[in-house]
Amino acid sequence: MDQVKKLRNDFPILKGKLIGRPLIYLDNAATTQKPNQVISKLCEFYENYNSNIHRAVYAISEEATIAYEQVRTKIADFLKAEDPAEIIFTRGTTESINLIAYSYGEKNIKKGDEIVVSDLEHHSNFLPWKALCERKGAKLKVLESDEKGDFVNIKDVIGKKTKLIAVTLMSNAIGLIPNLKEVFEAGKKAGAKILLDGAQYVPHFGFSLEETDPDFLVFSGHKMLGPMGVGVLYVKMETLEEMDPFLYGGEMVTEVTEKDVTWNDLPYKFEAGTPSVADVISFGAALDYLDKIDMTEMQNHINDLTEYAFKQLNKIDEISIVSPDNTDINGGVIAFNVDDVHPHDVGTILDKEGIAVRTGHHCAQPLMNKLGLTGTVRISFYLYNTKEEIEILVNALKKVQEIFFNEE
Numbered sequence: 001m002d003q004v005k006k007l008r009n010d011f012p013i014l015k016g017k018l019i020g021r022p023l024i025y026l027d028n029a030a031t032t033q034k035p036n037q038v039i040s041k042l043c044e045f046y047e048n049y050n051s052n053i054h055r056a057v058y059a060i061s062e063e064a065t066i067a068y069e070q071v072r073t074k075i076a077d078f079l080k081a082e083d084p085a086e087i088i089f090t091r092g093t094t095e096s097i098n099l100i101a102y103s104y105g106e107k108n109i110k111k112g113d114e115i116v117v118s119d120l121e122h123h124s125n126f127l128p129w130k131a132l133c134e135r136k137g138a139k140l141k142v143l144e145s146d147e148k149g150d151f152v153n154i155k156d157v158i159g160k161k162t163k164l165i166a167v168t169l170m171s172n173a174i175g176l177i178p179n180l181k182e183v184f185e186a187g188k189k190a191g192a193k194i195l196l197d198g199a200q201y202v203p204h205f206g207f208s209l210e211e212t213d214p215d216f217l218v219f220s221g222h223k224m225l226g227p228m229g230v231g232v233l234y235v236k237m238e239t240l241e242e243m244d245p246f247l248y249g250g251e252m253v254t255e256v257t258e259k260d261v262t263w264n265d266l267p268y269k270f271e272a273g274t275p276s277v278a279d280v281i282s283f284g285a286a287l288d289y290l291d292k293i294d295m296t297e298m299q300n301h302i303n304d305l306t307e308y309a310f311k312q313l314n315k316i317d318e319i320s321i322v323s324p325d326n327t328d329i330n331g332g333v334i335a336f337n338v339d340d341v342h343p344h345d346v347g348t349i350l351d352k353e354g355i356a357v358r359t360g361h362h363c364a365q366p367l368m369n370k371l372g373l374t375g376t377v378r379i380s381f382y383l384y385n386t387k388e389e390i391e392i393l394v395n396a397l398k399k400v401q402e403i404f405f406n407e408e
């Protein structure tokens with residue numbers, strides 16, 4: 001991508017003020033950095049129209065309400081949703097999935113029903129279902145993936161009793177993009193609801209509800225240049241109408257008496273209390289930023305970086321790579337281990353070189369157990385990363401090996 005050098009200037013944190021050297025940020029699967037356009041939108045809100053929304057008749061509140069609702073419409077357009085009322089703001093993917101587990105699950109999942117997840121899930125898309133199954137006497141079943149991203153036990157796992165399938169579009173731990181076609185077909189045949197965890201996928205590839213038609217789609221604004229505190233929950237209208245509120249309080253009702261309540265219109269029925277107004281509005285600026293970049297061009301750049309990183313890492317002895325090396329099924333995440341060195345030690349030494357990577361189990365312990373690992377070092381790319389940064393990383397990894405091999 002030609003404009004990478006230029007757009008890096010939009011990200012003040014990359015200058016590395018805190019660490020006194022340019023920051024090499026390779027932990028984008030955890031959260032991405034924010035451009036000035038997003039940061040200044042936050043300040044603009046607090047400086048000019050900080051107020052609560054949907055409630056007041058005065059000018060700044062009207063301005064805030066319009067700006068907040070414009071982002072809902074922007075997201076509906078981004079996803080090609082039929083109706084902006086199908087977009088609910090939450091605080092993040094975790095909250096969105098818990099909302100579904102309570103609002104949909106409590107009402108619709110019964111004893112003996114089955115919920116299906118995959119072995120690639122982040123804990124956020126595993127634990128709410130495990131807990132729901134335990135509360136309801138339902139059964140949690142797990143799709144097993146192979147190294148190509150195909151699921152090998154679809155027929156054994158998805159059947160008449162399957163009520164909900166909750167699967168990731170891309171693994172946060174290893175970057176694998178699973179092949180969900182047959183899962184979709186089996187799910188539709190079983191009449192199951194389908195939830196797609198887009199926390200990793202949507203920031204890289206976007207998503208078209210016109211092409212793929214799940215009942216639920218969830219993702220987090222902070223993983224795509226937006227501020228922390230904004231999650232997007234898409235629910236298909238017919239499913240939304242089957243759901244009870246999650247949180248009870250202000251704004252989600254129109255009439256309250258001691259005996260009766262009338263819920264507010266959709267989507268407000270699911271947005272009780274004061275939402276993250278400033279964050280939602282500045283997430284709108286993040287979407288505008290991504291729109292200008294062109295997401296296809298961005299993913300081509302990330303594919304280039306991923307391929308380059310594989311090539312460079314493969315040149316170093318004693319590095320075991322866990323992620324798939326084919327960018328058709330890897331969205332820009334490389335998990336690896338430096339043999340005989342604990343991932344935390346690798347991460348600590350890289351940090352001294354100004355390189356931020358993730359180490360540990362990446363909130364995906366079922367997958368780590370399957371791979372026979374307790375953890376990995378994980379690098380994950382976004383639009384501002386460069387090949388030069390990968391070269392610095394590779395040299396720093398050689399230093400890690402020197403330190404540990406010299407000690408022996």
Ligand SMILES: Cc1ncc(COP(=O)(O)O)c(C=O)c1O
Pocket residue numbers: 029030091092093094095122124125168170171172197198199200220
């Ligand atoms: C695939 C996946 N699902 C869910 C989550 C949880 O997202 P959040 O922490 O924004 O709620 C993450 C976060 O890393 C993720 O990668």
